[in-house]
Amino acid sequence: xxxxxxxxxxxxxxxxxxxxxxxxxxxxxxxxxxxxxxxxxxxxxxxxxxxxxxxxxxxxxxxxxxxxxxxxxxxxxxxxxxxxxx
Amino acid sequence: xxxxxxxxxxxxxxxxxxxxxxxxxxxxxxxxxxxxxxxxxxxxxxxxxxxxxxxxxxxxxxxxxxxxxxxxxxxxxxxxxxxxxxxxxxxxxxxxxxxxxxxxxxxxxxxxxxxxxxxxxxxxxxxxxxxxxxxxxxxxxxxxxxxxxxxxxxxxxxxxxxxxxxxxxxxxxxxxxxxxxxxxxxxxxxxxxxxxxxxxxxxxxxxxxxxxxxxxxxxxxxxxxxxxxxxxxxxxxxxxxxxxxxxxxxxxxxxxxxxxxxxxxxxxxxxxxxxxxxxxxxxxxxxxxxxxxxxxxxxxxxxxxxxxxxxxxxxxxxxxxxxxxxxxxxxxxxxxxxxxxxxxxxxxxxxxxxxxxxxxxxxxxxxxxxxxxxxxxxxxxxxxxxxxxxxxxxxxxxxxxxxxxxxxxxxxxxxxxxxxxxxxxxxxxxxxxxxxxxxxxxxxxxxxxxxxxxxxxxxxxxxxxxxxxxxxxxxxxxxxxxxxxxxxxxxxxxxxxxxxxxxxxxxxxxxxxxxxxxxxxxxxxxxxxxxxxxxxxxxxxxxxxxxxxxxxxxxxxxxxxxxxxxxxxxxxxxxxxxxxxxxxxxxxxxxxxxxxxxxxxxxxxxxxxxxxxxxxxxxxxxxxxxxxxxxxxxxxxxxxxxxxxxxxxxxxxxxxxxxxxxxxxxxxxxxxxxxxxxxxxxxxxxxxxxxxxxxxxxxxxxxxxxxxxx
Numbered sequence: 001x002x003x004x005x006x007x008x009x010x011x012x013x014x015x016x017x018x019x020x021x022x023x024x025x026x027x028x029x030x031x032x033x034x035x036x037x038x039x040x041x042x043x044x045x046x047x048x049x050x051x052x053x054x055x056x057x058x059x060x061x062x063x064x065x066x067x068x069x070x071x072x073x074x075x076x077x078x079x080x081x082x083x084x085x086x
Numbered sequence: 087x088x089x090x091x092x093x094x095x096x097x098x099x100x101x102x103x104x105x106x107x108x109x110x111x112x113x114x115x116x117x118x119x120x121x122x123x124x125x126x127x128x129x130x131x132x133x134x135x136x137x138x139x140x141x142x143x144x145x146x147x148x149x150x151x152x153x154x155x156x157x158x159x160x161x162x163x164x165x166x167x168x169x170x171x172x173x174x175x176x177x178x179x180x181x182x183x184x185x186x187x188x189x190x191x192x193x194x195x196x197x198x199x200x201x202x203x204x205x206x207x208x209x210x211x212x213x214x215x216x217x218x219x220x221x222x223x224x225x226x227x228x229x230x231x232x233x234x235x236x237x238x239x240x241x242x243x244x245x246x247x248x249x250x251x252x253x254x255x256x257x258x259x260x261x262x263x264x265x266x267x268x269x270x271x272x273x274x275x276x277x278x279x280x281x282x283x284x285x286x287x288x289x290x291x292x293x294x295x296x297x298x299x300x301x302x303x304x305x306x307x308x309x310x311x312x313x314x315x316x317x318x319x320x321x322x323x324x325x326x327x328x329x330x331x332x333x334x335x336x337x338x339x340x341x342x343x344x345x346x347x348x349x350x351x352x353x354x355x356x357x358x359x360x361x362x363x364x365x366x367x368x369x370x371x372x373x374x375x376x377x378x379x380x381x382x383x384x385x386x387x388x389x390x391x392x393x394x395x396x397x398x399x400x401x402x403x404x405x406x407x408x409x410x411x412x413x414x415x416x417x418x419x420x421x422x423x424x425x426x427x428x429x430x431x432x433x434x435x436x437x438x439x440x441x442x443x444x445x446x447x448x449x450x451x452x453x454x455x456x457x458x459x460x461x462x463x464x465x466x467x468x469x470x471x472x473x474x475x476x477x478x479x480x481x482x483x484x485x486x487x488x489x490x491x492x493x494x495x496x497x498x499x500x501x502x503x504x505x506x507x508x509x510x511x512x513x514x515x516x517x518x519x520x521x522x523x524x525x526x527x528x529x530x531x532x533x534x535x536x537x538x539x540x541x542x543x544x545x546x547x548x549x550x551x552x553x554x555x556x557x558x559x560x561x562x563x564x565x566x567x568x569x570x571x572x573x574x575x576x577x578x579x580x581x582x583x584x585x586x587x588x589x590x591x592x593x594x595x596x597x598x599x600x601x602x603x604x605x606x607x608x609x610x611x612x613x614x615x616x617x618x619x620x621x622x623x624x625x626x627x628x629x630x631x632x633x634x635x636x637x638x639x640x641x642x643x644x645x646x647x648x649x650x651x652x653x654x655x656x657x658x659x660x661x662x663x664x665x666x667x668x669x670x671x672x673x674x675x676x677x678x679x680x681x682x683x684x685x686x687x688x689x690x691x692x693x694x695x696x697x698x699x700x701x702x703x704x705x706x707x708x709x710x711x712x713x714x715x716x717x718x719x720x721x722x723x724x725x726x727x728x729x730x731x732x733x734x735x736x737x738x739x740x741x742x743x744x745x746x747x748x749x750x751x752x753x754x755x756x757x758x759x760x761x762x763x764x765x766x767x768x769x770x771x772x773x774x775x776x777x778x779x780x781x782x783x784x785x786x787x788x789x790x791x792x793x794x795x796x
Binding site for chain 1: 214215217219249250252253256281283357361383384387388391392393394396397487491492494495498598599600601602603605
């Protein structure tokens with residue numbers, strides 16, 4: 001089950017899958033730790049429907065328009081997949 | 087000047103990303119740099135002895151580069167706990183010592199005693215990588231990658247945040263690929279420790295292939311170790327560029343271990359390789375990732391960045407700043423005012439009478455011009471000090487980055503990204519550095535729009551006039567009146583932004599907001615007081631020079647008669663050239679309710695700098711009625727009379743119109759020169775016309791509507 005970051009439940013551990021943004025934004029996100037496979041959590045909603053994301057000990061504020069372009073997967077869903085395949 | 091290579095050309099193998107379009111002056115490491123006019127008082131370039139090694143400080147934004155630069159050089163660059171504080175290259179002299187040898191072997195060539203050594207230290211704008219996304223980041227790349235080999239620094243110190251190590255190491259990976267002598271300085275070690283992160287500097291150094299030194303510039307720790315590490319890499323052979331094992335990679339022109347510069351990897355492949363290298367270094371050098379351990383900052387952010395509460399808290403914080411500023415400083419201002427209008431003026435008069443100059447134009451110039459003007463400026467020192475202190479506390483605590491998040495929605499409406507809020511906030515202190523701070527924006531149109539909006543942010547020089555008028559006309563509500571002016575300023579920025587967006591830049595899209603929120607920290611007294619003092623000093627330096635110069639010019643114009651039959655200095659001000667010029671402009675401002683020449687002349691002087699508005703009033707009224715003794719509060723009474731006469735009794739409406747005009751029209755010539763440098767003459771002229779039209783229209787509307795109420 002994948003979902004965009006604007007829909008991810010607050011506090012749920014997630015894995016970062018993809019950034020469908022302009023390349024320079026994707027690069028900046030990667031520099032800040034948001035790259036494929038990174039573990040993250042949404043910790044806070046902000047004004048303008050943005051969010052604060054926790055990744056590698058940092059807190060990154062991201063606006064609403066960018067959030068819908070970031071795909072993540074809940075770790076719980078990954079665990080379920082692993083259990084099923086086992 | 088350094089030549090910039092064409093887009094896409096490679097230097098030492100780097101595929102140069104498209105350079106954000108800008109027309110910035112590009113300083114070099116080994117050339118002196120012109121000073122930038124700044125109210126913030128950043129130091130211009132200092133010079134080390136010829137031949138001193140050049141050491142460049144680089145690193146991600148907000149890792150403490152400028153704090154370390156200030157600590158090592160004793161300079162006073164603007165620092166703050168928010169990304170994008172440094173937008174220009176700073177130079178300084180780092181005097182240190184080479185430690186004496188501890189061995190006793192006879193053949194050793196090490197120094198027997200500690201030797202003084204001097205470095206030229208260069209502070210570069212913060213950059214997460216050498217792939218720039220904005221002009222300030224492009225500057226860092228240019229000076230490390232795009233320059234000729236003889237222009238490269240002798241050593242590079244990359245400042246890395248120990249609490250967010252992975253993010254700091256991307257630029258380390260890239261600098262290692264350049265083959266430059268490198269030292270990694272770890273900052274924020276206390277924050278890392280607090281979060282349970284332990285860093286093994288030896289293991290990290292081995293993995294990186296360069297010395298790693300822990301420093302704490304906020305507490306002046308680790309300086310000598312850093313100096314020793316820099317001397318070590320300068321004495322050692324130049325390191326080989328970082329290589330990578332690329333078996334089977336078709337694009338690789340070399341053997342098994344290939345320098346990344348020559349390996350022919352695509353950009354994305356290169357980035358992946360670097361991230362792998364970083365993960366390896368972090369894994370080897372740290373014992374904890376520190377995930378999810380910012381309980382205190384998260385708890386505060388739950389309120390401070392919340393959708394509804396966040397903007398409310400932002401407004402409350404700003405209101406508190408101005409309320410504290412005006413109420414706490416008021417008694418101190420009164421005391422200083424009493425000293426200048428009393429003993430200092432009387433003493434000067436007494437001395438002049440003693441040398442036979444009593445009652446002459448010289449007395450008018452010295453007592454009513456210089457003493458009154460400089461005295462008036464000094465009465466504002468407690469107020470400015472307090473405001474600078476409070477803003478420095480907010481910056482150092484980490485709140486400003488949250489303010490950018492909270493205001494992002496509003497900024498988006500006017501076609502600007504949340505990051506544009508940062509230069510606009512700087513504008514509330516002084517417009518000059520704010521215009522320079524527009525360089526943190528990646529898009530040229532956004533920079534032009536922001537630079538055009540900066541003059542509508544109410545700078546601290548305008549604050550002095552608000553306070554004088556508010557305390558004169560509404561002494562009990564002075565704090566609220568001043569706060570209202572700041573609200574009007576914010577509304578004006580939004581309204582003019584919307585106007586420009588809907589006319590000139592209809593197609594401009596907004597950039598995404600992706601901003602790092604640094605952990606909250608307790609501001610240190612040394613740093614906060616240092617920032618406050620630098621800004622206060624900058625304000626006083628600019629203001630005192632401008633005030634003395636304008637006092638002289640105003641005195642001269644007031645002494646030249648505009649009527650025939652009178653000699654130099656023998657006419658009342660109302661018959662001088664000064665009044666004649668103001669009277670010719672005054673009818674234009676009659677619809678706004680303040681078309682008196684006394685008020686208009688102050689606005690003309692205020693075009694040069696707002697710091698001079700009050701002193702020009704003091705001069706005008708003191709010379710206009712030479713027979714009366716000046717008493718504390720007399721200027722207020724004169725202003726009351728002027729506004730009442732000009733407005734036909736609608737004093738409140740005229741005062742509001744005047745304050746709106748003062749807020750909206752051109753802030754000062756220094757801002758214009760900064761604009762010319764950043765966005766060119768054409769846009770600067772457009773900006774001046776825009777400010778004058780907006781100021782006039784708003785002032786007329788305010789008075790015409792207000793006169794129906796007041």
